[in-house]
Amino acid sequence: MRITCLHTADSNIAVFENAARELGLTQHQFVHVSRPDLLAAAENAGGLTEDIRQQTADVLLALSENADRVLLTCSTLGSAATLASETATVPVLRVDQALAQQAMKTAGNVVVLCAVETTLEPTRELFAQVEKHPQAQFEIRLVTGAWEKFKQGDLAGYLQAIAAAADAQYMKGAVCVVLAQASMSGAAQLTQMGKPLTSPECGLRAALA
Numbered sequence: 383m384r385i386t387c388l389h390t391a392d393s394n395i396a397v398f399e400n401a402a403r404e405l406g407l408t409q410h411q412f413v414h415v416s417r418p419d420l421l422a423a424a425e426n427a428g429g430l431t432e433d434i435r436q437q438t439a440d441v442l443l444a445l446s447e448n449a450d451r452v453l454l455t456c457s458t459l460g461s462a463a464t465l466a467s468e469t470a471t472v473p474v475l476r477v478d479q480a481l482a483q484q485a486m487k488t489a490g491n492v493v494v495l496c497a498v499e500t501t502l503e504p505t506r507e508l509f510a511q512v513e514k515h516p517q518a519q520f521e522i523r524l525v526t527g528a529w530e531k532f533k534q535g536d537l538a539g540y541l542q543a544i545a546a547a548a549d550a551q552y553m554k555g556a557v558c559v560v561l562a563q564a565s566m567s568g569a570a571q572l573t574q575m576g577k578p579l580t581s582p583e584c585g586l587r588a589a590l591a
Contacts, residue, residue: 477585490557
């Protein structure tokens with residue numbers, strides 16, 4: 383299968399390549415396209431506007447013409463995948479959809495960590511929409527200061543801050559900690575108190591299913 387991923391951070395290419403390797407998906411062809419300008423536009427606008435959503439959907443539709451699956455890996459722009467999937471001839475998926483579905487099967491308190499403010503509202507909407515366990519409840523939290531580290535190129539500091547925030551939530555009694563953005567997934571290897579759910583793994587499984 384030819385799976386095309388649309389990223390908004392160049393560093394996410396390696397994140398998805400590693401996730402694909404760990405899941406044993408080497409028989410599939412992965413194509414990566416990075417458009418940091420789309421996320422930058424949403425950050426400058428204070429969130430996802432209708433115009434940026436349409437622009438992202440157009441990019442996804444163009445990519446779908448030469449792919450068996452298209453994955454949007456940016457949580458801020460997530461709803462653009464829903465828009466594109468209305469007219470695409472192949473599945474166009476947002477990686478965090480599968481993440482939310484898996485997380486909300488858990489009874490108890492699910493804590494969803496975000497690193498960038500523009501992701502908070504799209505993530506809240508997504509988690510509110512998915513089918514949930516009767517005893518599941520979720521809260522969305524921002525890991526303050528983490529995104530500045532990411533933008534400065536301090537990836538180690540970024541992941542460490544997220545891992546510390548995840549551990550803090552496990553210690554407060556969270557049954558499941560979710561890392562909402564693909565760029566955060568490396569922090570799952572650094573936690574001491576539990577293993578957070580990450581979107582590359584959930585999203586790639588969903589794409590194949």
